[in-house]
Amino acid sequence: MIEFQQVNYTVDGPQGALSILNGVTLEVKQGESVAIIGPSGAGKSSLLSLAAGLERSSAGEVKVAGKSLTGADESTLAELRAEYIGFVFQSFLLIPELTAIENLTVPAQLCGHPVSPETAQSMLTKVGLDKRGHHYPQQMSGGEQQRLAIARAFMTNPTILLADEPTGNLDRANGEHISELLFRMNKEQGTTLLLVTHDEGLAKQCQRVYRLIDGKLEVA
Numbered sequence: 001m002i003e004f005q006q007v008n009y010t011v012d013g014p015q016g017a018l019s020i021l022n023g024v025t026l027e028v029k030q031g032e033s034v035a036i037i038g039p040s041g042a043g044k045s046s047l048l049s050l051a052a053g054l055e056r057s058s059a060g061e062v063k064v065a066g067k068s069l070t071g072a073d074e075s076t077l078a079e080l081r082a083e084y085i086g087f088v089f090q091s092f093l094l095i096p097e098l099t100a101i102e103n104l105t106v107p108a109q110l111c112g113h114p115v116s117p118e119t120a121q122s123m124l125t126k127v128g129l130d131k132r133g134h135h136y137p138q139q140m141s142g143g144e145q146q147r148l149a150i151a152r153a154f155m156t157n158p159t160i161l162l163a164d165e166p167t168g169n170l171d172r173a174n175g176e177h178i179s180e181l182l183f184r185m186n187k188e189q190g191t192t193l194l195l196v197t198h199d200e201g202l203a204k205q206c207q208r209v210y211r212l213i214d215g216k217l218e219v220a
C-alpha cells in the first residue's frame with residue numbers, strides 16, 4: 001500500500017543542501033501497522049510528508065496504492081490523497097474559523113466524501129468530544145484539538161492513515177483511548193497505519209517498528 005524504494009530527500013538548508021533521507025526502503029502492506037521512531041530532527045515527519053505526496057523525493061520512488069508519486073502532477077497527488085489518505089499532522093492544522101463539527105464536515109466534503117453533521121457528531125463522541133461540536137479550535141485545549149484532528153482524519157474512512165505523533169499532546173488515559181481507536185480502525189476497516197511516535201506503548205502495538213537514524217531506517 002505504501003512503498004519507498006531507495007528514497008533520498010534533500011532540502012536547502014542555511015548552509016547548503018541538507019540530506020534528510022538517504023536510501024530509505026520501506027513496504028507497508030494493506031492493513032499493516034508500522035511505527036517509525038527516532039530522535040528529533042531525524043526526518044520522521046519528512047518521511048510521512050513524502051508518503052502523502054506533500055513533499056517530493058529527491059531520488060528513488062514512492063508509491064501509494066500501487067501508483068507512483070514520483071513525477072505525478074499536483075492534481076494527481078491531490079486525487080490520490082483524497083481517495084486513500086487520512087493525515088494527522090503534528091500541528092493539527094485545524095481551520096480556526098470553523099467549529100469542531102465543521103472541521104470534520106467541510107474537509108470531508110472538499111475531498112468528495114460528504115458526511116452529515118450527525119455522522120460528524122458520532123465521530124466526535126468516539127474521540128470523547130461529544131460536548132464540543134460547536135466550539136472553535138482556539139476554545140479547545142491542545143489535547144482536544146489533537147483528538148479533533150484525529151477525528152477529521154477518520155471521517156473519510158481512509159485506506160491509509162498517516163499520523164505524526166497522534167498521542168503526543170495527550171495524557172495517558174486519552175492517549176490510550178486514541179491508540180485504541182487507531183487499532184480498532186486498523187482491524188475493523190483494514191486501515192493501513194503508518195505512525196511516527198515517541199510513545200513506546202503505541203509503537204509496541206504496531207506490527208513493525210523502525211528507527212530512523214542518519215537518514216536510514218533500521219529495524220528497532
Ligand SMILES: Nc1ncnc2c1ncn2[C@@H]1O[C@H](COP(=O)(O)OP(=O)(O)OP(=O)(O)O)[C@@H](O)[C@H]1O
Pocket residue numbers: 011012013018020038039040041042043044045046047
Ligand atoms: N523544507 C525544509 N527546509 C529546511 N530544512 C528542513 C525542511 N524540512 C525539514 N527540514 C529539516 O530536516 C530535519 C528533519 O525534519 P523532520 O521534521 O522531518 O524531523 P522529525 O524526525 O519529524 O523531528 P521531530 O521528532 O522533532 O518532529 C530537521 O532538521 C528540519 O529542520
